[in-house]
Amino acid sequence: MKWDELDGMPCSVARSLAIVGDRWTILILRNAFLRTRRFDDFQAQLGITRHLLASRLAKLVKLGVMTKVAYQDRPPRYEYRLTEMGRDWYSVQMALVAWGNKWLAGAAGVPLEFLHQKCGHKFQPVTVCSECREPLDVREVTPTTGPGLRQRPNVTR
Amino acid sequence: MKWDELDGMPCSVARSLAIVGDRWTILILRNAFLRTRRFDDFQAQLGITRHLLASRLAKLVKLGVMTKVAYQDRPPRYEYRLTEMGRDWYSVQMALVAWGNKWLAGAAGVPLEFLHQKCGHKFQPVTVCSECREPLDVREVTPTTGPGLRQRPNVTR
DNA sequence: CACAGTAAGTTCTAAAATAGAACCTTGTCA
DNA sequence: TGACAAGGTTCTATTTTAGAACTTACTGTG
Numbered sequence: 001m002k003w004d005e006l007d008g009m010p011c012s013v014a015r016s017l018a019i020v021g022d023r024w025t026i027l028i029l030r031n032a033f034l035r036t037r038r039f040d041d042f043q044a045q046l047g048i049t050r051h052l053l054a055s056r057l058a059k060l061v062k063l064g065v066m067t068k069v070a071y072q073d074r075p076p077r078y079e080y081r082l083t084e085m086g087r088d089w090y091s092v093q094m095a096l097v098a099w100g101n102k103w104l105a106g107a108a109g110v111p112l113e114f115l116h117q118k119c120g121h122k123f124q125p126v127t128v129c130s131e132c133r134e135p136l137d138v139r140e141v142t143p144t145t146g147p148g149l150r151q152r153p154n155v156t157r
Numbered sequence: 158m159k160w161d162e163l164d165g166m167p168c169s170v171a172r173s174l175a176i177v178g179d180r181w182t183i184l185i186l187r188n189a190f191l192r193t194r195r196f197d198d199f200q201a202q203l204g205i206t207r208h209l210l211a212s213r214l215a216k217l218v219k220l221g222v223m224t225k226v227a228y229q230d231r232p233p234r235y236e237y238r239l240t241e242m243g244r245d246w247y248s249v250q251m252a253l254v255a256w257g258n259k260w261l262a263g264a265a266g267v268p269l270e271f272l273h274q275k276c277g278h279k280f281q282p283v284t285v286c287s288e289c290r291e292p293l294d295v296r297e298v299t300p301t302t303g304p305g306l307r308q309r310p311n312v313t314r
Numbered sequence: 315c316a317c318a319g320t321a322a323g324t325t326c327t328a329a330a331a332t333a334g335a336a337c338c339t340t341g342t343c344a
Numbered sequence: 345t346g347a348c349a350a351g352g353t354t355c356t357a358t359t360t361t362a363g364a365a366c367t368t369a370c371t372g373t374g
Contacts, residue, residue: 001204002362003180010268012257013187013250019261023160023178024332030170033295039351047158049333054352064260075341077350085260090295091284093170095252100169103221103242104176109304111167117297119289126287127248132276133290138190138247140274147266159333181361196322206362211323232370234321317373324367331360338353344346 010149019063020089024048025056026096029082029089032066037079065089094125167306176220177246181205182213183253186239186246189223194236222246251282 007018020026024046031045043053057080060066065086068078082089094114101110101124116123128135164175177183184203193199200210214237217223222243225235239246251271258267258281273280285292 006180007261011187012254012261012268013183015261016253016257017180017183021180021183022331023163023174026170026174026178030168034300040349043351049335050352051334051354052332075339075350077341087295088256088259090293092249092252092256094284094293095249096173097169099245099249100173102245104164104169104172105305111169111303111305112300113303115299115301116286116288116291116293117299118291119286121286121288123289124287125284125293126290127251127282127284128290129273129276129278129280130283131273131278131280133285134273134275136247136251136273136282138244142272142274143191143269144272146268146270148262148268179360197320200322206364207323208325208363209361232321232368234370315374319371319373321370322368324365326365327363329360329362331358333358334356336353336355339351340349342347342349344348 016092019059019065020092022056024052025060026093028053028056028060029065029086030093032080032082032086033090033093037081039078039080042080060086091125091127095127098125173249176216176222177249179213181209182217183250185210185213185217186222186243187250189237189239189243190247190250194238196235196237199237217243248282248284252284255282 003018003021006014006021009015020029027046027048028042031042036042036045039050039053039057042048042057043050046053048056057066057068061068061080064083066080067083069081071077071079097112097114105111113122114125115121126135160175160178163171163178166172177186181203184205185199188199188202193202196207196210196214199205199214200207203210205213214223214225218225218237221240223237224240226238228234228236254269254271262268270279271282272278283292
């Protein structure tokens with residue numbers, strides 16, 4: 001399978017991976033959520049090569065996850081900001097953080113903690129059912145074919 | 158940065174990526190949640206090369222995400238099952254599915270829908286605050302240094 | 315007993331992606 | 345004029361991945 005076939009697959013995991021399926025892209029988004037906006041700042045914070053950073057940012061812009069905004073005219077300078085689609089990625093990132101916090105923190109404890117301003121509590125991100133707000137367990141979920149999959153029998157997800 | 162430095166970073170996103178930071182690994186886990194267990198089944202369903210599949214499964218086993226269980230003795234045959242750590246990955250996968258469903262489904266609609274047996278409803282996965290159960294927005298969350306990060310000032314997350 | 319089949323890998327070469335460093339462009343400021 | 349800044353592009357070397365063939369240890373069939 002070639003990677004540009006991924007976004008045509010009838011599976012939301014595969015399609016998402018076509019966009020964010022490499023480690024650098026996820027780290028770029030992580031730092032974007034920490035308010036990083038400029039090319040050189042991303043480069044310095046991540047240690048990514050300039051070449052890869054340029055190509056990843058261009059891809060994120062092309063796909064609508066970030067936008068390139070001029071912040072001065074001469075010389076022309078740009079910054080990269082999350083779009084609504086990009087901001088929405090936060091739920092995936094926080095799920096990833098929760099998983100890492102739970103399973104990979106080790107004896108020293110978690111690197112970061114989070115305070116929810118809305119309720120005032122320290123919290124962990126939890127992925128729940130939109131209807132009953134209970135945490136999801138694979139054994140309690142039944143997948144069924146959706147409209148995007150009818151009359152296409154070769155499914156994986 | 159080399160990729161084996163990732164798991165030592167004081168950031169749960171980076172540490173998680175050290176395990177699941179490539180596309181094949183995430184697709185392997187996806188199919189594991191769809192009850193795939195055997196080498197040849199993973200290979201046929203995913204189209205991954207046998208070489209990569211073997212190395213990815215070995216890594217997942219080594220890191221505790223899956224276990225290799227003998228299901229017959231002669232000839233010895235094994236299957237791969239999710240551990241509790243692996244099952245817990247479901248929340249990340251479902252967050253990914255929700256993001257793909259929302260932003261990448263296109264006109265045809267979402268590929269899969271999900272029924273929650275616990276409450277009987279079709280649902281979308283939502284990442285919420287463990288305390289107040291409200292969906293997370295980056296603008297309402299304040300990250301603070303946790304115990305794993307005290308006296309280590311060079312942070313990204 | 316030879317022989318086709320099955321499951322789970324390993325080994326090989328070619329192609330693609332990434333790392334690391336240097337270079338380029340357009341402007342400002344001293 | 346020359347140094348500096350931001351945002352890239354270009355180059356070669358190294359690492360990863362793709363694709364196909366081969367291996368091993370059995371089993372059941374004629």
